[in-house]
Amino acid sequence: xxxxxxxxxxxxxxxIVAESGLVTLHIxxxxxxxxxxxxxxxxxxxxxxxxxxxxxxxGYDYVTVYYTRATGVDNG
Numbered sequence: 001x002x003x004x005x006x007x008x009x010x011x012x013x014x015x016i017v018a019e020s021g022l023v024t025l026h027i028x029x030x031x032x033x034x035x036x037x038x039x040x041x042x043x044x045x046x047x048x049x050x051x052x053x054x055x056x057x058x059g060y061d062y063v064t065v066y067y068t069r070a071t072g073v074d075n076g
Contacts, residue, residue, distance in 0.1 A: 002067045006060035
């Protein structure tokens with residue numbers, strides 16, 4: 001999950017103003033579903049995510065992004 005806060009030039013942050021919900025990334029491509037897999041621990045998926053935030057308060061200078069990461073264990 002990704003969390004978004006607004007911040008000013010002095011580094012003061014708001015509470016969380018938006019969150020993404022669960023984002024799942026797999027190794028492989030949608031057009032080859034038999035080759036899709038979960039990946040190994042700390043393996044780079046080669047994927048990226050993009051978010052569009054709307055109606056952002058223009059009184060702030062930056063958007064600060066936080067995220068949580070969850071992984072499974074082997075044979076888990």
